[in-house]
Amino acid sequence: MPQVPERRPISFKQFVELIESLQSPTRRPLWYRGCGWSSHQLLPTLYRHPTKKSIEDIATLERELMMRFRQRSIPLLNRELKDDWDTLFFMQHYGIPTRLLDWTENPFIGFYFGVMSAPFTTRRRSRRGQKLLHFQQDATVWVLDPIAWNSHALKHQKFDRGVLIPVDEALHGYKPLTKFADMNKHPVALYGAHNSPRIVAQRGVFTIFGQGTGPMEKIYSSDSFPEGCLVKVILSRFRLPQMRRSILSHGITEGVVFPDLDGLAREIKRDFGFED
Numbered sequence: 001m002p003q004v005p006e007r008r009p010i011s012f013k014q015f016v017e018l019i020e021s022l023q024s025p026t027r028r029p030l031w032y033r034g035c036g037w038s039s040h041q042l043l044p045t046l047y048r049h050p051t052k053k054s055i056e057d058i059a060t061l062e063r064e065l066m067m068r069f070r071q072r073s074i075p076l077l078n079r080e081l082k083d084d085w086d087t088l089f090f091m092q093h094y095g096i097p098t099r100l101l102d103w104t105e106n107p108f109i110g111f112y113f114g115v116m117s118a119p120f121t122t123r124r125r126s127r128r129g130q131k132l133l134h135f136q137q138d139a140t141v142w143v144l145d146p147i148a149w150n151s152h153a154l155k156h157q158k159f160d161r162g163v164l165i166p167v168d169e170a171l172h173g174y175k176p177l178t179k180f181a182d183m184n185k186h187p188v189a190l191y192g193a194h195n196s197p198r199i200v201a202q203r204g205v206f207t208i209f210g211q212g213t214g215p216m217e218k219i220y221s222s223d224s225f226p227e228g229c230l231v232k233v234i235l236s237r238f239r240l241p242q243m244r245r246s247i248l249s250h251g252i253t254e255g256v257v258f259p260d261l262d263g264l265a266r267e268i269k270r271d272f273g274f275e276d
Contacts, residue, residue: 001221001222001224002220002221002227004217004220004221004230004232005227005228005231006231006232006233006234007231007232007234008233008235008236009233009235010239011239011242011243011246012111012243012246012247012250013246015107015111015141015233015235015243016107018233019107019143022143022231026145026148028145028148029105029146029147030107030143030144030145031103031143031144031145031189031205032103032104032106032107032109032110032141032143033101033102033103033104033110033141033142033144034104034110034111034113034114034117034139034140034141035113035114035117035139035140035141035142036113036114036115036116036117036118036119037118037119037137037139037140038137038138038139038140038232038234038235039137040140041215041217042101042142042207042215042216042217043101043209043214044097044098044099044100044101044208044209045097045098046058046061046062046098046099046209047099047209047213049097053213055180055211056180058180058213059179059180061097062098062099062176062177063177065091065096065097065098066084066087066088066091066176066177069087069090069091069096070087073090077090084175084176084177085166085176085192085193086193086195087176088100088176089192089193089195090195092206093195093198099174099208099209099210100192100206100208100209101187101206101207101208101209101216102205102206103144103189103205103206103207104202104203104204104205105203105205106202106203107141108247108250108252109202109203109252109257110141110142110143111141111243111252112252112257113257114139114140114141114233114235115139115235115240115243115244116244116247116254117139118135118137118139118235118237118240119136120133120134120135120136120240121133121134121136122134131273132241133241133244135237135238135240135241138234138236139234139235139237139240140232140233140234140235141235142230142231142232142233143231143232144189144216144229144230145226145228145229145230146162146163146189146207147162147163148225148226148229149188149189149225149226149229149230150162150163150164150188150189151226152186152225152226152229153184153186153188154184154188157170163189163190163191163205164188164190165190166190166192170188171188171208173210174188174190174208174210180210180211181211183210183211184210185210185211185212186210186219186223187207187208187209187210187212187219188207188208189205189206190205190207190208191205191206192205197259197260198257198258198260201257201258201259202257216230217230217232253267254266254270255267
């Protein structure tokens with residue numbers, strides 16, 4: 001079975017060159033998902049429950065989570081939730097487990113999340129007084145061609161119109177609270193509601209999962225997806241300190257990625273040496 005191709009740039013400059021080379025053959029938009037752990041799988045949080053693993057249990061869990069959120073969020077919302085899709089995107093925004101997986105249309109945002117979310121410990125300070133960061137594993141930026149992915153995932157429906165939106169008939173089988181037995185097997189790429197300044201700043205987009213409980217990288221291999229429609233860019237743990245400095249020096253900082261007081265606070269803390 002074909003494995004997801006891997007690339008290993010050694011600098012931010014090489015990462016940009018790699019993205020340009022991946023974009024040039026098709027000139028189609030690419031999506032990015034940065035993760036601080038290279039071992040982290042492309043699987044949404046709803047499917048990561050420690051004990052509920054069957055598709056039947058996951059379906060029940062989704063229904064219970066949505067009911068609980070609707071019941072208790074009413075006095076906390078500044079507007080009424082329009083429908084089940086609206087509810088699902090709000091749940092995702094606030095960290096409640098869903099079938100959604102976050103991506104971004106911006107490669108720099110993907111790179112930011114890859115290098116800045118990587119866990120580290122600090123060691124002795126350098127001669128210049130800077131603390132030295134030690135990373136235990138590589139980080140990753142996943143690169144997805146959403147149009148090629150959807151064309152294959154929905155080939156039984158002869159779908160060839162690119163990225164989905166919630167009103168598309170092809171997405172009906174993925175609608176929240178739909179019987180999982182009626183859902184399609186493969187995850188698909190869709191545009192969601194831009195319901196906060198953060199998702200606007202981060203150019204947020206999504207994949208949504210269905211019956212299949214395996215991560216996207218395994219689905220790519222087992223179901224013969226088009227070559228290169230998913231790529232794993234591995235960022236060496238030994239290069240992460242320099243890569244962090246590079247993305248921050250290019251103006252992609254906490255205050256830009258999180259355009260609120262929380263983002264400003266994170267940036268100020270790091271600027272003054274209080275980053276943990």
